Amino acid sequence: MPISQVIRNVRPLGAAAVDLVIEAGKIKAALPTGSADAKLSCLLDGQGQLVLPALVESHVHFDKTLWTRPWRPNTAGPTRNDRIRNEQVLLQDFGVPIAQRAGALIEHCIGRGSLYFRSHVDVQTVWGLRHVEAMLALRDQYKHLIDLQLVAFPQGGLLIQPGTAALMQEALEMGVDIVGGIDPAAIDRDPVRHLEALFEWAVRYDRGVDIHLHDPADLGRWEIERIADMTQACGLQGRVMISHAYCLGAFAPAELHGLADRLCELEISIMTCAPSHVTVPPVAMLRSRNVNVCSGSDGIRDAWSPMGNGDMLERAMLMAMRFGWSKDADLEMAFDIVSAGGARALGLQAYGLAPGCPANLLVLPAESLAAAVVDRSPRRAVISRGKIVARDGVFLSI
Numbered sequence: 001m002p003i004s005q006v007i008r009n010v011r012p013l014g015a016a017a018v019d020l021v022i023e024a025g026k027i028k029a030a031l032p033t034g035s036a037d038a039k040l041s042c043l044l045d046g047q048g049q050l051v052l053p054a055l056v057e058s059h060v061h062f063d064k065t066l067w068t069r070p071w072r073p074n075t076a077g078p079t080r081n082d083r084i085r086n087e088q089v090l091l092q093d094f095g096v097p098i099a100q101r102a103g104a105l106i107e108h109c110i111g112r113g114s115l116y117f118r119s120h121v122d123v124q125t126v127w128g129l130r131h132v133e134a135m136l137a138l139r140d141q142y143k144h145l146i147d148l149q150l151v152a153f154p155q156g157g158l159l160i161q162p163g164t165a166a167l168m169q170e171a172l173e174m175g176v177d178i179v180g181g182i183d184p185a186a187i188d189r190d191p192v193r194h195l196e197a198l199f200e201w202a203v204r205y206d207r208g209v210d211i212h213l214h215d216p217a218d219l220g221r222w223e224i225e226r227i228a229d230m231t232q233a234c235g236l237q238g239r240v241m242i243s244h245a246y247c248l249g250a251f252a253p254a255e256l257h258g259l260a261d262r263l264c265e266l267e268i269s270i271m272t273c274a275p276s277h278v279t280v281p282p283v284a285m286l287r288s289r290n291v292n293v294c295s296g297s298d299g300i301r302d303a304w305s306p307m308g309n310g311d312m313l314e315r316a317m318l319m320a321m322r323f324g325w326s327k328d329a330d331l332e333m334a335f336d337i338v339s340a341g342g343a344r345a346l347g348l349q350a351y352g353l354a355p356g357c358p359a360n361l362l363v364l365p366a367e368s369l370a371a372a373v374v375d376r377s378p379r380r381a382v383i384s385r386g387k388i389v390a391r392d393g394v395f396l397s398i
């Protein structure tokens with residue numbers, strides 16, 4: 001007979017207080033607060049705090065992080081290729097293993113309330129499959145706590161670096177979840193061949209696709225149209241994500257309605273970190289036409305930038321700031337992007353606060369959902385599959 005526990009007096013997404021009954025790692029019921037069986041053991045007394053579904057980090061690079069290392073001034077040159085080379089030199093013989101840096105960062109992110117992750121993993125000829133091996137081991141190490149999807153990511157280019165295509169396929173054979181790509185035009189100089197390779201592997205290995213696309217304006221838009229064509233031709237609806245898509249910010253939103261409708265129809269998700277220094281996709285328009293939008297931290301404390309703290313509530317706040325959102329409905333949309341939007345993008349089967357969903361929860365003090373995005377309280381309790389895994393924002397060794 002499974003043992004039930006109860007989280008007392010919490011407000012789901014800011015609604016009226018309930019007692020959440022948890023059984024076998026899942027939400028069993030939400031009852032008006034005070035009405036759950038008094039004999040049930042209390043997992044947590046929420047004292048009227050908010051309860052939210054655990055956050056979804058849809059785009060991160062755990063394998064690159066310098067987390068736990070002393071502050072390191074950024075030494076990269078101005079272009080993307082400068083940054084790629086700078087990182088290759090730094091990480092080639094870095095003394096501290098990926099497991100140590102990325103493992104500590106994963107635990108930190110859990111403490112901030114994220115339990116679902118998609119991490120891009122470098123596949124480069126300079127270091128072969130070393131990053132893939134380390135991240136596969138971490139996926140295994142934390143599988144009792146988190147859902148971690150890995151993307152084979154050809155950071156240095158796919159076609160311009162001979163040997164990378166073979167490594168990509170090897171990574172997929174080793175169990176990496178998603179086929180990754182990067183700037184088919186600006187980096188690889190041959191967008192059709194680049195995209196055809198990704199989609200061919202996606203079909204052959206039965207995987208999704210996630211493409212870093214920084215290519216600008218008309219060029220990037222043309223590539224998105226080709227991605228849509230190939231998604232349709234390969235039957236990969238619901239399994240393709242375009243990360244960054246800066247190009248979509250170069251057009252008046254109304255000019256993109258047709259393309260947005262196509263993305264919606266093909267269930268292609270758009271991921272944006274809402275950066276402040278470049279054009280970004282028109283998130284509100286995309287959402288108004290039912291395009292799924294998710295978000296992520298991208299690099300956290302790495303050779304690309306010292307920024308980032310893995311806090312997806314803060315990412316929601318940064319998105320609101322980027323777009324000048326201040327109404328409660330807009331702040332709630334920002335939260336939806338770092339929660340349900342991410343869940344859709346990652347293809348999660350059961351996500352949320354309904355009975356039957358995994359008891360993957362974030363409990364924190366806030367007056368409302370909108371206030372939670374603005375406040376970003378560090379006093380967070382995190383529950384993974386019915387067990388408390390962080391208190392006051394700090395991961396517990398379990």
Ligand SMILES: [Zn+2]
Binds near residue numbers: 060212299
């Ligand atoms: Zn990235």
